[in-house]
Amino acid sequence: MSELSERYLRAKRALFDRYYRSLNEQQRAAVYHINRPLLILAGAGSGKTTVLVRRIAYMIRYGNAYHSDYVPFDMDEAHVTSLESAVSAPITDEELGALLCEFSNNPCPPWRLLAITFTNKAAGEIKARLAAVFPEDPDLVGGIWAGTFHSICMRILRRYYAEAGLREGFTIYDTDDTKKAMQAVLKDLRIDDKVLPVKSAQSYISRAKDKLIDPDGFLLEFGNDFRMKQIAKVYEAYQQRLSDSNALDFDDIICRTVRLLETHQEILQSYQSQFRYVSVDEYQDTNIAQFRLTALLSGGWRNLMVVGDDDQSIYKFRGATIANILEFDRVFDDATVIRLEQNYRSTQSILDAANAVISHNEGRKGKTLWTNRGNGSKIHVLNPEHQNAEAREILDIIQKKVATEGLRYRDFAVLYRTNAQSNALEMAFARSAVPYRMLGGVRFSDRKEIRDLVAYLQLINNHDDRDRLLRIINEPRRGLGEKTLAALQEIAVMESCSVFAVMEHADQYLALSRSAKTLMEFAGLINELTLLLDEAPLDKFVNQVLDLSGYRQMIKNLGPEEADRLDNLDEFISNVVEYMKSTDSPTLTEFLEETALVADVDRYDDTADAVVMMTIHSAKGLEFPQVFLPGFEEGLFPGMQTVIAGPEEIEEERRLAYVAITRAKDELYILHTASRTIYGRTAANPASRFLDEIPEHLLSRPAIKQRMTNTYAGYSKDGGYRTARETAAADRITVGKAQAKPAAPREILAAGDRVKHMLFGEGEVLSVQKMGTDYLYEIAFDTKGTKKLMATYAKLQKI
DNA sequence: CACGCTCTGCCTGCG
DNA sequence: GCAGAGCGTG
Numbered sequence: 001m002s003e004l005s006e007r008y009l010r011a012k013r014a015l016f017d018r019y020y021r022s023l024n025e026q027q028r029a030a031v032y033h034i035n036r037p038l039l040i041l042a043g044a045g046s047g048k049t050t051v052l053v054r055r056i057a058y059m060i061r062y063g064n065a066y067h068s069d070y071v072p073f074d075m076d077e078a079h080v081t082s083l084e085s086a087v088s089a090p091i092t093d094e095e096l097g098a099l100l101c102e103f104s105n106n107p108c109p110p111w112r113l114l115a116i117t118f119t120n121k122a123a124g125e126i127k128a129r130l131a132a133v134f135p136e137d138p139d140l141v142g143g144i145w146a147g148t149f150h151s152i153c154m155r156i157l158r159r160y161y162a163e164a165g166l167r168e169g170f171t172i173y174d175t176d177d178t179k180k181a182m183q184a185v186l187k188d189l190r191i192d193d194k195v196l197p198v199k200s201a202q203s204y205i206s207r208a209k210d211k212l213i214d215p216d217g218f219l220l221e222f223g224n225d226f227r228m229k230q231i232a233k234v235y236e237a238y239q240q241r242l243s244d245s246n247a248l249d250f251d252d253i254i255c256r257t258v259r260l261l262e263t264h265q266e267i268l269q270s271y272q273s274q275f276r277y278v279s280v281d282e283y284q285d286t287n288i289a290q291f292r293l294t295a296l297l298s299g300g301w302r303n304l305m306v307v308g309d310d311d312q313s314i315y316k317f318r319g320a321t322i323a324n325i326l327e328f329d330r331v332f333d334d335a336t337v338i339r340l341e342q343n344y345r346s347t348q349s350i351l352d353a354a355n356a357v358i359s360h361n362e363g364r365k366g367k368t369l370w371t372n373r374g375n376g377s378k379i380h381v382l383n384p385e386h387q388n389a390e391a392r393e394i395l396d397i398i399q400k401k402v403a404t405e406g407l408r409y410r411d412f413a414v415l416y417r418t419n420a421q422s423n424a425l426e427m428a429f430a431r432s433a434v435p436y437r438m439l440g441g442v443r444f445s446d447r448k449e450i451r452d453l454v455a456y457l458q459l460i461n462n463h464d465d466r467d468r469l470l471r472i473i474n475e476p477r478r479g480l481g482e483k484t485l486a487a488l489q490e491i492a493v494m495e496s497c498s499v500f501a502v503m504e505h506a507d508q509y510l511a512l513s514r515s516a517k518t519l520m521e522f523a524g525l526i527n528e529l530t531l532l533l534d535e536a537p538l539d540k541f542v543n544q545v546l547d548l549s550g551y552r553q554m555i556k557n558l559g560p561e562e563a564d565r566l567d568n569l570d571e572f573i574s575n576v577v578e579y580m581k582s583t584d585s586p587t588l589t590e591f592l593e594e595t596a597l598v599a600d601v602d603r604y605d606d607t608a609d610a611v612v613m614m615t616i617h618s619a620k621g622l623e624f625p626q627v628f629l630p631g632f633e634e635g636l637f638p639g640m641q642t643v644i645a646g647p648e649e650i651e652e653e654r655r656l657a658y659v660a661i662t663r664a665k666d667e668l669y670i671l672h673t674a675s676r677t678i679y680g681r682t683a684a685n686p687a688s689r690f691l692d693e694i695p696e697h698l699l700s701r702p703a704i705k706q707r708m709t710n711t712y713a714g715y716s717k718d719g720g721y722r723t724a725r726e727t728a729a730a731d732r733i734t735v736g737k738a739q740a741k742p743a744a745p746r747e748i749l750a751a752g753d754r755v756k757h758m759l760f761g762e763g764e765v766l767s768v769q770k771m772g773t774d775y776l777y778e779i780a781f782d783t784k785g786t787k788k789l790m791a792t793y794a795k796l797q798k799i
Numbered sequence: 800c801a802c803g804c805t806c807t808g809c810c811t812g813c814g
Numbered sequence: 815g816c817a818g819a820g821c822g823t824g
Contacts, residue, residue, distance in 0.1 A: 118814085149813090149814080197808095254814095341807085419810080419811085420810080477800090598814085615810090618811090677815090679816090
């Protein structure tokens with residue numbers, strides 16, 4: 001290669017490096033590496049999404065510009081010199097970005113890009129951030145195939161439903177629908193719930209689908225065991241039931257797509273030639289079916305990139321297999337591995353703690369997070385008496401810090417292992433002035449009234465939908481008993497037609513004579529509404545469904561204390577209106593599909609100034625300046641069942657602890673109680689082994705007995721513990737008293753007093769302000785300036 | 800057929 | 815400690 005060419009290429013790469021200078025070296029390497037398989041091991045807070053987004057933008061704008069050795073044949077000295085001087089020229093990033101376009105090498109059109117995520121939220125974020133990169137072309141992002149595994153697969157299945165063995169207008173069963181279907185299957189097969197609980201049957205089948213095992217394969221693999229043989233039968237009957245209803249469950253969406261691609265070469269090839277670049281986010285959460293899917297779709301160009309963090313794999317119970325990420329570079333033997341270990345989120349103390357904990361795991365790729373942010377403060381370890389004291393302690397610290405350190409409520413998060421822990425927290429916060437937001441609990445779409453309304457709409461959309469029909473046939477009560485419904489289904493099987501079809505002609509069957517009128521009326525109602533669907537706008541139509549079915553009246557009859565159910569129905573209709581605005585040609589089918597695939601409207605509103613509380617699982621991917629981790633106790637975290645289940649489960653639990661710790665940016669509080677009541681049983685558990693795994697020098701434990709300087713309302717007179725409810729009740733009564741007579745641990749200072757502080761030296765009290773049961777002092781220190789300190793926490797000595 | 804009572808089991812949860 | 819499921823009775 002000529003010297004000129006080398007200078008050209010060097011200048012080109014220097015210009016790119018300048019353009020991406022806000023990224024670190026590893027991040028840049030990941031952006032430039034677009035051909036061949038790539039595994040990015042992205043530690044917590046290492047700028048993973050930034051890399052993902054900038055890499056896609058790079059493909060669209062510049063193709064393989066950086067690594068290409070292409071030199072234009074007419075390259076001359078003058079141009080190379082001008083490029084070299086541009087490297088340090090005072091130009092804006094925008095100008096630089098435009099300049100780089102001359103190096104574009106086979107840029108990729110958006111429709112050839114496939115970006116897969118797990119959640120709608122993640123997909124939305126990627127799309128939004130990409131849209132910001134291309135403000136001049138607002139339609140560009142829409143062209144990218146970016147979405148969740150499920151939405152991508154649905155897109156494929158909708159197009160090739162016949163080849164996939166589905167009938168037109170097939171629908172998606174969600175968790176509740178599948179549960180109902182499974183209950184019915186077990187009943188049909190006369191399998192007692194005690195022998196095989198619904199949950200357990202569902203789990204077996206779901207895990208089988210994750211591994212692409214169909215009922216025959218299941219029987220073949222496990223059939224020599226009686227119980228498994230039984231489950232294979234259940235599996236088969238369950239699939240038959242779904243197929244009768246022309247329905248898929250969430251697992252089917254993935255594995256039916258895989259099966260479609262594996263059995264139809266021409267379809268596979270068309271997608272393989274389309275998708276030049278495939279990216280998969282949160283790869284540590286993928287299961288075998290999803291692995292297979294990505295391998296198939298990227299099989300044409302073999303430009304597959306996966307990002308993930310084996311240390312943050314916390315969904316094994318949901319079928320994820322960590323082997324996908326651990327063995328990526330073995331399965332794709334020409335794969336490159338890039339580690340992103342620089343953390344932009346947390347202090348070094350927090351990272352050291354996280355590194356220390358996770359290093360106890362065996363099965364991992366190995367990463368060590370670091371930061372240049374500095375050590376920060378130590379990790380606070382607190383040991384309250386019980387869960388109510390724990391909640392109070394968290395509350396107190398938040399109040400103090402908001403009062404004295406200029407922090408806002410939204411800077412704080414409380415992350416716990418199980419939702420059952422939320423009770424004590426909610427009790428404490430609900431009666432304080434601290435605003436909080438609690439995630440989890442009953443999702444909007446899980447509300448009974450919403451489920452019922454959706455069932456009506458699904459039935460109208462697809463008359464074959466047996467489980468939705470059975471759900472609402474007696475909502476409101478139509479006086480159809482078990483016997484009638486059983487007869488109805490039996491006839492449907494005999495005539496091999498849908499339950500709905502039997503209902504339409506109920507008067508022709510002797511077994512139905514008594515309820516024929518009601519059945520035909522109901523079928524008539526559904527048919528009438530189906531006709532109405534084409535006449536009225538969607539929102540009006542939904543209103544009509546509620547009115548003509550009598551459902552709204554039924555809810556109204558429940559009385560004023562159930563008024564929020566009516567509100568929920570109204571909110572649903574406003575969702576319908578939202579949807580109508582978002583599309584040119586709204587259809588019921590599309591609306592139902594979107595609602596089925598959108599888990600919940602993100603109730604986590606990060607603009608509200610409120611303390612946020614949620615499980616560690618739901619906090620994955622989020623970050624907060626101040627994090628509290630209550631319940632670091634053996635038996636709770638790690639949970640009793642994981643301890644019994646074995647070392648692999650403990651490792652997963654340890655990864656969860658790692659996720660929890662790495663959510664914190666500035667300060668981390670780990671709490672473990674001396675005793676805790678959970679599921680109605682009180683137990684004294686030792687501190688979590690994960691806490692013991694953090695080196696002592698990173699921890700700050702308050703002086704012994706300091707916590708006793710606060711009096712907790714959670715203590716009852718005889719020294720025993722009260723329940724959360726008792727405590728709440730007691731506090732409501734004693735609030736006034738408690739505030740009038742604060743438990744002042746030390747003598748109360750007054751303005752003008754001279755005091756001595758351990759760290760700040762001597763100073764003079766400027767003002768005293770009462771804060772709940774405590775006092776806030778403003779003190780002018782002689783050498784350290786004016787500080788605001790809380791009486792209970794600041795160790796002040798009057799001099 | 801509907802309502803009320805007892806009994807059980809219960810971690811985490813995307814789409 | 816609580817919710818949902820199942821069972822018995824009016």
